[in-house]
């Protein structure tokens with residue numbers, strides 16, 4: 042039997058070999074004054090450190106919170122009372138049932154800077170006491186140490202000890218970085234093992250197909266299998282099905298991306314229309330300079346905010362004006378404004394209900410009409426939500442300063458109708474607002490939130506977060522190799538086809554951080570075909 046090496050990539054993660062001599066500790070909560078702080082210790086010496094620190098010889102009850110007094114090492118030169126460090130809630134998780142798979146101790150202390158520093162100094166000092174060194178020399182280890190953890194080292198140990206795969210590791214960092222509700226939901230699917238299970242199931246299926254292919258190759262001469270046989274046919278069907286679900290998954294990741302990176306929302310409009318005031322209302326803070334002098338916003342102000350659970354990157358742009366009436370600096374600002382609007386997912390055109398300069402529409406109208414015609418990336422077509430009479434950009438009008446109208450009941454319908462016609466924007470997409478009085482802001486925001494939902498268009502699916510690493514492996518390795526499999530299979534090229542399956546399985550192994558072994562393939566072959574018989 043020909044055995045093809047699976048891990049051609051040669052990646053080695055040295056997993057399972059992590060009987061690290063060092064015990065690590067770190068402040069797991071944020072730096073700085075706080076009500077509480079959690080100090081985590083992981084490694085063989087953690088229990089010993091805790092016993093000494095609490096001056097207790099009793100082993101701690103596993104996985105149970107207990108209130109203990111923490112003492113400084115006796116070396117202190119200060120008054121005896123200073124030996125008391127803090128009263129802390131302590132936890133002990135014995136290996137292997139812990140986050141890292143090693144013994145873990147958690148100290149929940151008061152969150153003052155001096156408390157944290159003193160407790161951490163004590164952890165280090167107790168950990169380095171000579172007695173331990175003797176035990177370690179006996180056990181044949183030289184370099185046992187207690188030291189402050191490197192970034193991500195607890196999770197790295199969790200991975201090394203097979204407590205997590207790489208998608209879960211990435212999920213954990215996603216949980217920590219999540220700023221919005223959607224980002225959190227996207228991260229929990231990875232952190233909670235959903236991606237691991239999904240990718241492992243793909244890999245298991247590929248190994249099964251690989252086993253089929255190996256059997257076809259090995260026994261074809263003996264007449265048990267042939268290329269026209271049903272097994273070969275089955276493997277092609279199975280692979281095409283798998284390929285299509287992998288492609289669907291990949292599209293879902295791309296759609297989720299807009300939620301994760303943020304919807305790009307641009308504010309556009311003539312000078313002094315109230316764009317910055319609207320931005321401030323959105324951001325609920327004074328983020329942009331609000332001034333009544335036209336042309337204040339010469340540059341682009343970018344603000345990240347959360348609207349209805351969506352991350353939004355909002356750009357306030359320079360007011361559009363006629364190029365002949367402005368200076369170079371402002372002209373550059375206007376160019377940037379145009380670029381920002383062209384790149385935006387949604388554009389809010391802010392137009393004052395009472396026009397100071399009737400020339401506004403020459404510029405704004407042209408700009409908005411151009412935006413509507415800007416072709417969007419064809420890949421984004423399916424995410425575009427509604428059947429708006431717009432070709433390209435989604436443009437919404439905020440008709441501002443309605444408080445300045447003499448008789449808004451009478452004037453507004455006329456204005457809305459006029460703008461709708463001039464800009465070929467549906468009346469439903471024109472929102473009368475007053476930034477000064479806060480009128481109509483909620484309705485506008487609600488509409489925006491609804492359109493964000495349309496942009497990501499995940500249906501009933503939850504957003505999934507996948508790292509660029511994962512996306513690239515799926516896009517550049519897994520999908521192409523399965524496509525090549527189908528091509529080779531079409532040409533009855535069983536050997537080449539079978540190599541592609543193994544390549545795809547190996548690529549998925551790269552995603553989860555576990556490399557596939559030929560043993561797995563053999564295991565499946567034996568269980569399915571009773572080869573030795």
Ligand SMILES: Nc1nc2c(c(=O)[nH]1)N(C=O)[C@@H](CNc1ccc(C(=O)N[C@@H](CCC(=O)O)C(=O)O)cc1)CN2
Pocket residue numbers: 079134137138139140147204
């Ligand atoms: N105090 C505290 N809170 C925390 C954490 C932590 O480490 N400490 N976490 C850190 O990220 C998260 C929880 N994650 C954890 C994941 C696994 C285990 C653990 O002990 N796992 C064992 C036992 C599981 C069980 O009880 O059945 C295991 O998997 O074998 C603990 C925390 C969030 N909150």
